[in-house]
Amino acid sequence: MTAAPTILPDGSATSPGGFVAGAAAAGLKAGNALDVGLLLSTTTCAAAGVFTRNLVKAAPVLYDQELLGERPGRMRAVAVNARVANACTGADGLSAARAMAQAAEQVAGIPPRSALVLSTGVIGVPLPVDRVGAGLREAAARLSADGGIDLARAMMTTDTRPKHCAQRLATAAGTVTVGGVAKGAGMIHPDMGTLLAVLTTDAVATPSMLAPLLRQVVDRTFNAISVDGDTSTNDTVLLLANGASGVDPGRDASTWALFEDTLLAVARHLALAIVHDGEGATRVLEIRVGGAPTEAAAREVGRAVARSALVKTALHGGDPNWGRILAAAGSAGVTLAPERISLAVARVPGGPAADATDWLPLAEAGHTANPDPDAARAAFAAPSVRLRLDLGIGGGEAVVWTCDLSADYVHINAAYTS
């Protein structure tokens, strides 16, 4: 017996059983804001990570990759800091990441090599290890099962609000909870914003079950919004399973599928929270690509549209400039047949657009469908714009999300100084 998962109000990475968190203001950010956080599991976790593909990897990424390679079944904690990315910091940076992990292990009273580390902020600046260590000590003193939201706050850089959620799933074998925190903001823009996320669950799992699951979930959520975001120096998504519920969702295929869906839903919620909080964003765009040769090809085409500055500025202007969308699709590096492409926009902006009549065709067979200009303009002027792009070739599908490119984005990033 399984039912649909329940969304927990104020859910976070500490909603699953056996997880606690705390945060502190260590003086990295101005104004006494939370900037160091600690997540702790009362029992040992199986863990998996998905990391940036950028060849310039921050020290915490290198540290975590090595640690998860060695001891994926022995994790206990995640230490986080904002404001300093500890990237492009050479051998000293690696030592600093190790010192940060050791400080976390010490203040939490857990074994050596059981804490992962996450950093976000300015590149090329040395990590102030003493301050971070002092912050972790303070965070450890405040550990609580309500601490997940403060953990989310400590991760924020240009984010305007903390991002957190959790869902609870009733299975025949008992209740399992999945939660998470994330930060992103600028990160959904072309190139290299840092995206950090920590997903937690009290399910019983092994590292070898978690790794492929996390990869698939990230591709459909964080990698479907963070356009080129997998190319940051620090991008990291971690998944920790501590088994505190005693429920092993892998025991039968249908429970596993439901567990997978729950994790996907939590990750999607966090990913969309990042899009909505995009730097300077005033409008969100969902692009459903269908008819592609493969799911990966569909995602590539969606991303090419999502990262186009011309599409994003047209979106900012609420302008149904569909030609820019087709042109961006054509630049994705995916083989396509222009004369088979069709494009439609949801007529009921942000609504379900459940059937064909709710879609306004913009282009068919690669050229204009002569949409009613007022209807097209209304659809693009909504706070949430949904597009359906059919490549007419195969059965591959993917959904990608982005936001508009506003003048505020420029102001924020011209001012976010080194």
Place this chain on the structure above:
Amino acid sequence: MTAAPTILPDGSATSPGGFVAGAAAAGLKAGNALDVGLLLSTTTCAAAGVFTRNLVKAAPVLYDQELLGERPGRMRAVAVNARVANACTGADGLSAARAMAQAAEQVAGIPPRSALVLSTGVIGVPLPVDRVGAGLREAAARLSADGGIDLARAMMTTDTRPKHCAQRLATAAGTVTVGGVAKGAGMIHPDMGTLLAVLTTDAVATPSMLAPLLRQVVDRTFNAISVDGDTSTNDTVLLLANGASGVDPGRDASTWALFEDTLLAVARHLALAIVHDGEGATRVLEIRVGGAPTEAAAREVGRAVARSALVKTALHGGDPNWGRILAAAGSAGVTLAPERISLAVARVPGGPAADATDWLPLAEAGHTANPDPDAARAAFAAPSVRLRLDLGIGGGEAVVWTCDLSADYVHINAAYTS
């Protein structure tokens, strides 16, 4: 006996012997602005073209590719229009491109299938063939050897000024002139602005000499600024050689090298004029990448830096945020060793920075070189910022140019409506 080429004041595509041009206001643009142009050679030209790699190609691109495939040694004219790109217009668009070419051939009194066509503007809108035809008739009535600048004006979309230049080269066999016109503006931004350029020369040449030469010149100039610009629906660079000078630069290797340099210089001048006129641009960035495995790899890394929204916004803020530059380099998809990367900025902003002492090291061995903050800030606050990025791997070099990303870019592109 050869000397350095001479830069011609007010030079353009009609500076080489035997070329005339004219333009007209056909009502495509508002305010009676020039929007249709015609370039004519009094004799038959050898021609070559470099076209967009976007799979969604505009009708004029498809038309020109076919025509140059069939008759590269029989060209006489180029017809141009702005405001309507004739892209994503299906079979009707192809008919319209053909009709535009035929109209040019008719008004110029030249043989069928001897006119190339260029369009730029909004995608997905039908080309108003009658207006363009009337404009070409008027342009033909105004053909003159001074008409090249008006031709450049007729190509403009969001460009704020016409782009044109010419250089004259004295060789042992006589004088050869190379000229050109271009449009770009928004085009140096990520994704798909349209870049159009027509290069002309009165040298004697064959299509098989011109095609590889143009490819190489475009890679080092227009493709080194128009980041992802080779992915527009309409991007086209044409080269026409009419032989009016009677000088065949291919007769000896040293004259050919000088001719090549002259063509490169004209193309570079036009490319840089596009960067300087970038939509909303306030600052220009030159990135010299060295130490790459190959020239192509160097260019890829340079482009990754040049298209990074975070680098471009930091540049807008005059902020020496060198970490964003290394992170962008790491995302280029080129194999590199982060611990070998060094980065420096020209101390004398925009100056020659001829030797090592003129460069301020920002990063060495992949991490900070602890530059003096005031000196770094002064270098990045200049109107022209020059970077030297050494990958420390091989001997491949390339230079790439870009401009900053300003709030004005957003305003311009949110308003440039479909």
